[in-house]
Amino acid sequence: MSDDTVIHVESLSKTYDSGFQALSDVDLEIRRGEIFALLGPNGAGKTTLISVICGLVNASRGRVLVDGHDNVRDFRRARERIGLVPQELTSEAFSTVWDTVSFSRGLFGKPKDPRHIETVLRSLSLWDKRRNRLITLSGGMKRRVLIAKALAHEPEILFLDEPTAGVDVELRRDMWEVVRGLRDSGVTIILTTHYIEEAEEMADRIGVIRGGSLVLVEEKRELMRKLGRKELTLHLREPITRVPATLDGHRLTLADDGHALVYTYDGRHNGEDDQAGIAELLADLDAAGIRFKDLHTRQSSLEEIFVSLVRETT
Numbered sequence: 001m002s003d004d005t006v007i008h009v010e011s012l013s014k015t016y017d018s019g020f021q022a023l024s025d026v027d028l029e030i031r032r033g034e035i036f037a038l039l040g041p042n043g044a045g046k047t048t049l050i051s052v053i054c055g056l057v058n059a060s061r062g063r064v065l066v067d068g069h070d071n072v073r074d075f076r077r078a079r080e081r082i083g084l085v086p087q088e089l090t091s092e093a094f095s096t097v098w099d100t101v102s103f104s105r106g107l108f109g110k111p112k113d114p115r116h117i118e119t120v121l122r123s124l125s126l127w128d129k130r131r132n133r134l135i136t137l138s139g140g141m142k143r144r145v146l147i148a149k150a151l152a153h154e155p156e157i158l159f160l161d162e163p164t165a166g167v168d169v170e171l172r173r174d175m176w177e178v179v180r181g182l183r184d185s186g187v188t189i190i191l192t193t194h195y196i197e198e199a200e201e202m203a204d205r206i207g208v209i210r211g212g213s214l215v216l217v218e219e220k221r222e223l224m225r226k227l228g229r230k231e232l233t234l235h236l237r238e239p240i241t242r243v244p245a246t247l248d249g250h251r252l253t254l255a256d257d258g259h260a261l262v263y264t265y266d267g268r269h270n271g272e273d274d275q276a277g278i279a280e281l282l283a284d285l286d287a288a289g290i291r292f293k294d295l296h297t298r299q300s301s302l303e304e305i306f307v308s309l310v311r312e313t314t
């Protein structure tokens, strides 16, 4: 475990009383100060994993250390380091913003600290609303209150469970800004999401969970670089039966019953090399007497990468 590990998850499994195994043998290290996005389809085990880390659900096997504290044997020390933002506001509709957020701090046995509550409310643009009852707030403001509640006891780690589920595009962007601001203030962020775009936009690292197993953990940039390939498809005038040996140096595959050639290349980092590669390819095609009538390029998005990963592990 390295020094910058803030959460250490080891051989974690969870079988519910029903006999359903929701997590199997999950190992994960969360680094201090990162935004980590946990992606996965419905029922993959995202909420279960968060709940076990936060100590709300018991693991069947394995252990979790939060800043070095075992989340079962040393529950309080582990839990006080964590803020959890659930999807929905459950109660307190008639309380004011100020009371709701202050009360949350008290739940962790922390002494009152109006200055801190003020800082949190200001950072989330809730200060002007502090005397408003929750029931009078817009959906966006309610989401901010959920975050303020989770930050009231000064946690260093913040879990956001589907922070933008069911919200409109504008509010989603607004939430992304808020989350980035928190990360910039030094909070480690772990979020679950269905929205690939959300992970692509915000995460430093991405974990993909499927059927209770963590199938991949990778730097987002690295993931995009390794898997985010560009494809150039050349639609040929005349079909060919095989790629001529003179074109062996290029990454070419035959498609569409010999009517198309597909060239794959790394589209993100070596822009100049790519262009050189394409120029060479076109010259070699010409020399080989292969003519094409049309071409198009496409870039794989994180969405496609994700879909292919999920498919591969089925």
Ligand SMILES: Nc1ncnc2c1ncn2[C@@H]1O[C@H](COP(=O)(O)OP(=O)(O)OP(=O)(O)O)[C@@H](O)[C@H]1O
Pocket (backbone or CB within 6 Å): 016, 017, 018, 020, 021, 022, 040, 041, 042, 043, 044, 045, 046, 047, 048, 049
């Ligand atoms: N208390 C429980 N008892 C039995 N099975 C449960 C319980 N809670 C969750 N499950 C099952 O465990 C699996 C994982 O659920 P979980 O809520 O962790 O998934 P998720 O990835 O968060 O899904 P979603 O994106 O739909 O919220 C699901 O099949 C769910 O039905």
